[in-house]
Amino acid sequence: MLVVRDLVVNYGAIRALHGISLRVDQGRIVTLVGSNGAGKSTTLRAISGIVRAASGSIVYDGKPIGRMPPHEIVRLGIVQAPEGRGIFANMTVEENLLLGATVRDDAAGVREDWDRALALFPRLAERLSQNAGTLSGGEQQMLAIGRALIAKPRLLLLDEPSLGLAPQVCQTIFRIIREINERGTTILLVEQNANAALRIADYAYVLEVGDIALEGDAKKLAADDNVRKAYLGVH
Amino acid sequence: MEKFLQTLIDALAVGSLYALIALGYTMVYGILKFINFAHSDVFVLGAWTSFLVAVAAGWGDPQASAGAGREWVAWVLWAATIAAAVIAAFEYAAWKRRHPTDAFSLNRTRLAGSLVLVAAWGWAALGLAKMAGVVKAWGDNGLFSGLLILLCAMATCGLVGFVLERLAYKPLRKAPRLNVLITAIGVSLLLQNLGQLQAMFGTRPQRMPTLLPTDAPLATIANVKIMPVDVIGAATAVALMFLLDFLVHRTKFGRSMRAVSFNPTTASLMGIPVDRVISVTFVIGASLAAAAGFLYGQKYPGLNQTAAAVWVLLGLKAFVAAVVGGIGNIRGAMLGGVLIGLLEFFGAAYVSAAMRDVYVFSLLIVVLLVRPSGILGRPMVEKV
Numbered sequence: 001m002l003v004v005r006d007l008v009v010n011y012g013a014i015r016a017l018h019g020i021s022l023r024v025d026q027g028r029i030v031t032l033v034g035s036n037g038a039g040k041s042t043t044l045r046a047i048s049g050i051v052r053a054a055s056g057s058i059v060y061d062g063k064p065i066g067r068m069p070p071h072e073i074v075r076l077g078i079v080q081a082p083e084g085r086g087i088f089a090n091m092t093v094e095e096n097l098l099l100g101a102t103v104r105d106d107a108a109g110v111r112e113d114w115d116r117a118l119a120l121f122p123r124l125a126e127r128l129s130q131n132a133g134t135l136s137g138g139e140q141q142m143l144a145i146g147r148a149l150i151a152k153p154r155l156l157l158l159d160e161p162s163l164g165l166a167p168q169v170c171q172t173i174f175r176i177i178r179e180i181n182e183r184g185t186t187i188l189l190v191e192q193n194a195n196a197a198l199r200i201a202d203y204a205y206v207l208e209v210g211d212i213a214l215e216g217d218a219k220k221l222a223a224d225d226n227v228r229k230a231y232l233g234v235h
Numbered sequence: 236m237e238k239f240l241q242t243l244i245d246a247l248a249v250g251s252l253y254a255l256i257a258l259g260y261t262m263v264y265g266i267l268k269f270i271n272f273a274h275s276d277v278f279v280l281g282a283w284t285s286f287l288v289a290v291a292a293g294w295g296d297p298q299a300s301a302g303a304g305r306e307w308v309a310w311v312l313w314a315a316t317i318a319a320a321v322i323a324a325f326e327y328a329a330w331k332r333r334h335p336t337d338a339f340s341l342n343r344t345r346l347a348g349s350l351v352l353v354a355a356w357g358w359a360a361l362g363l364a365k366m367a368g369v370v371k372a373w374g375d376n377g378l379f380s381g382l383l384i385l386l387c388a389m390a391t392c393g394l395v396g397f398v399l400e401r402l403a404y405k406p407l408r409k410a411p412r413l414n415v416l417i418t419a420i421g422v423s424l425l426l427q428n429l430g431q432l433q434a435m436f437g438t439r440p441q442r443m444p445t446l447l448p449t450d451a452p453l454a455t456i457a458n459v460k461i462m463p464v465d466v467i468g469a470a471t472a473v474a475l476m477f478l479l480d481f482l483v484h485r486t487k488f489g490r491s492m493r494a495v496s497f498n499p500t501t502a503s504l505m506g507i508p509v510d511r512v513i514s515v516t517f518v519i520g521a522s523l524a525a526a527a528g529f530l531y532g533q534k535y536p537g538l539n540q541t542a543a544a545v546w547v548l549l550g551l552k553a554f555v556a557a558v559v560g561g562i563g564n565i566r567g568a569m570l571g572g573v574l575i576g577l578l579e580f581f582g583a584a585y586v587s588a589a590m591r592d593v594y595v596f597s598l599l600i601v602v603l604l605v606r607p608s609g610i611l612g613r614p615m616v617e618k619v
Contacts (some may be wrong), residue, residue: 145551
């Protein structure tokens with residue numbers, strides 16, 4: 001579905017990605033784990049078209065998307081819930097969700113996905129008219145994911161959905177991510193919480209300062225003691 | 236009582252115009268976070284465009300405005316054509332930078348689209364101007380002509396706003412804000428001096444034809460004549476502001492606009508075409524300024540040359556209105572405009588007319604000291 005090849009991204013003179021390659025197959029959950037500054041978010045930003053690759057290619061359904069502007073990439077069905085949740089704190093929860101439907105012109109379909117998203121996150125339904133900035137961290141993450149779902153993604157990019165959340169809320173979020181995947185949405189998940197991510201993912205890439213250090217079946221990586229010690233910060 | 240009422244009417248009439256201009260400052264600041272110093276010159280352009288169209292349509296004394304009735308048709312069309320050509324060159328250069336090795340093909344449709352848009356826009360403005368002439372020939376009492384001239388000025392300045400953003404500001408999207416600010420000052424000087432060319436408006440002051448009767452007040456209250464120009468002017472300004480408020484707070488486009496102003500990057504992840512939203516914002520701001528220009532000319536018909544200090548001062552006051560109301564806040568700009576109008580006129584009437592500018596700028600100082608984010612502005616909170 002998505003094939004990234006030899007992706008190089010620079011921020012000014014700093015090289016953030018040194019030519020990474022990865023693929024996401026339809027129907028899977030693929031996770032990208034690694035520590036701070038490894039280039040996880042940069043990879044997602046490049047896929048969404050927010051940063052431009054210096055070289056390399058990003059191909060989605062056989063179509064190169066590396067030079068498309070972000071809003072057209074969303075139209076192709078690649079939707080990102082960005083790092084830090086990207087909530088519009090100057091608007092209500094309802095308006096935030098409506099922004100998810102920006103690219104859609106099938107009102108009936110939007111209605112359907114809207115109901116489905118609110119069924120997934122009943123907490124949001126209670127707070128529709130509330131200012132989004134007043135939500136708790138967990139609720140904001142739910143809003144970010146719910147909003148992305150209303151855009152009807154085929155490939156959902158999630159950037160650190162567990163960041164700054166209480167363990168219990170984290171669990172809920174990861175359970176819901178799995179549910180979304182079971183309903184047919186392919187997911188590329190970026191996480192620092194490697195253990196939780198590996199538990200729900202099918203395939204994993206371990207990123208280290210701009211390079212892919214390791215890749216493989218998520219369950220196997222999670223089980224390998226050496227891997228856990230060397231890369232996942234588990235002792 | 237008489238004096239009070241007269242002052243109030245003037246204050247509200249002019250204050251609503253300040254508000255219209257302030258909206259353009261505030262919208263652009265809200266989205267791009269820079270002060271578009273060329274905005275007040277678009278207002279002046281609106282006043283002069285209205286003058287040319289009105290004279291071409293047959294209003295006013297042709298003798299008094301001799302030399303001013305130049306071929307307006309040609310002017311608009313040439314401007315639109317040149318703009319289209321320059322935009323084409325820019326688009327091509329930008330495309331070539333992004334795709335250094337490819338043959339030019341992908342963006343051809345989009346490029347053709349913008350050219351057609353710009354040209355059609357110019358022709359529409361021209362059509363409105365011609366219609367104003369036809370309507371005048373039919374013996375219109377001024378209301379309908381006024382509406383057409385207003386729309387024509389708004390369309391022309393909207394086009395100018397579109398082109399300015401495209402040529403001057405868009406290439407600087409990733410540049411430091413100071414560069415954009417300096418560019419805005421440059422654009423302002425360019426417009427001021429281009430306007431003085433004989434082929435444009437010339438250096439001589441002109442008299443704007445007044446379309447509404449000046450000898451027949453709508454009503455007389457306590458010896459104060461309530462003139463049509465004040466009522467209709469303020470009503471038009473208020474109507475435009477309601478329209479804008481509705482657009483921003485109740486429509487999908489408005490939602491996109493607010494999203495872009497909050498965070499352009501995240502907005503683009505929602506599928507919002509950020510550049511297009513910015514373009515439309517400039518068009519709306521410029522056309523509101525043009526409307527203010529037309530209405531101002533109706534109330535004060537003496538038109539100075541485009542670089543005159545009076546114009547600069549008017550633009551500055553509207554800018555102060557935007558800051559006082561809370562820059563970036565649309566309702567704040569409306570409130571600020573009316574407030575500045577009241578302060579200026581009541582100060583001039585009851586304290587000292589010589590100090591009328593002092594009140595306005597003193598208010599600015601007070602607001603900046605006491606509530607730097609403006610009356611309706613929210614204080615900036617740095618999130619960690």
